[in-house]
Amino acid sequence: MKPMDVTASPGQSAIFIIFGLPDRQKAREPVKALCGKLPALARSLKNRFPKLGISAVMGFGAEAWQGLFPGRPTPKELTPFQEIRGERHVAVSTPGDLFFHLRGGRMDVLVELASQISADLAEVVEPIDETHGFRYMDSRAIIGFVDGTENPEPEAAQAAAVIGSEDPQFVGGSYAMTQKYLHDLAAWNELPVEEQEKAIGRRKYDDRELEEGVKPENAHNAVTNISDPDGRELKIVRANVAFANPAKGEHGTYFIGYAATFSTTKRMLENMFVGDPPGNTDRLLDFSRAISGTLFFVPSWDLLAELAEE
Ligand code: HEM
Numbered sequence: 413m414k415p416m417d418v419t420a421s422p423g424q425s426a427i428f429i430i431f432g433l434p435d436r437q438k439a440r441e442p443v444k445a446l447c448g449k450l451p452a453l454a455r456s457l458k459n460r461f462p463k464l465g466i467s468a469v470m471g472f473g474a475e476a477w478q479g480l481f482p483g484r485p486t487p488k489e490l491t492p493f494q495e496i497r498g499e500r501h502v503a504v505s506t507p508g509d510l511f512f513h514l515r516g517g518r519m520d521v522l523v524e525l526a527s528q529i530s531a532d533l534a535e536v537v538e539p540i541d542e543t544h545g546f547r548y549m550d551s552r553a554i555i556g557f558v559d560g561t562e563n564p565e566p567e568a569a570q571a572a573a574v575i576g577s578e579d580p581q582f583v584g585g586s587y588a589m590t591q592k593y594l595h596d597l598a599a600w601n602e603l604p605v606e607e608q609e610k611a612i613g614r615r616k617y618d619d620r621e622l623e624e625g626v627k628p629e630n631a632h633n634a635v636t637n638i639s640d641p642d643g644r645e646l647k648i649v650r651a652n653v654a655f656a657n658p659a660k661g662e663h664g665t666y667f668i669g670y671a672a673t674f675s676t677t678k679r680m681l682e683n684m685f686v687g688d689p690p691g692n693t694d695r696l697l698d699f700s701r702a703i704s705g706t707l708f709f710v711p712s713w714d715l716l717a718e719l720a721e722e
Pocket of ligand 1: 560
């Protein structure tokens, strides 16, 4: 079962699209047709622009999955994302039926792919969000810190992001958690760099991890560093990019985490928003507000082809 490009690098540019399906019955045929067509659309651009690292991922929200393919079982951990409410921070839940994550070296090529997808679905979708993201400086989040360093290496990335024997009917699939964050960049930039470094848990200039004893318990990379009961680290594959509308004062991070089991991502979110122990919330959230939150299931390429034939 060949997974979609869930472990691809974040890309120089990225487009994230979330659609709603107001009438799932009516949407069935056009969505199935696109499931059949997407591999060829992506392949064509990969062939035409081999150096750009173009990749495409398509995902389904829980209600859309059940509505579009009523005879099929549901992936074990696919439910609508439930809001996570801490005392001070909220990971909001927002709607979404279909999801596309397009990545590559040139925005114009991604726009062509997004346009083809959108044209094919135009009659049956309502756009919920489209975000155009970019790689900022040397792979930094817009808050100035290198983002992605502790992502697992390629082989480990497959294990972290791609469903295996734990859910046999969905091997090769993945859970994509998406969240759009807006940062209070003015307040963040007022913090001395040393305080920013304590919020992230790494040094700003050279990305070195803060030593034990210096790194606070509420640093972002402390609360998101989790293990299983045997002490093995639990990882997800992140492909965050920055987005910005400077004239409107908007600076943000589009968080996307691919995981073999959504419970891993969920635990990281609970640690960030509620704290473990409760109250030890992520310092980064004092400067970052989640304005969306949606969970999608990404089938393998093989399952996508089956859906087209359904
Ligand atoms: C406001 C949005 C976010 C920003 C700007 C951000 C940025 C960063 C940065 C700069 C790092 C350190 C470098 C690295 O290892 O990648 C990091 C680490 C990490 N982040 Fe985030 N992140 C955000 C949201 C999230 C969310 C929502 C999750 C999980 C649900 C998450 C999970 C992780 C993990 C697992 C690590 C690695 C921790 C370790 O060192 O073991 N991040 N993030």
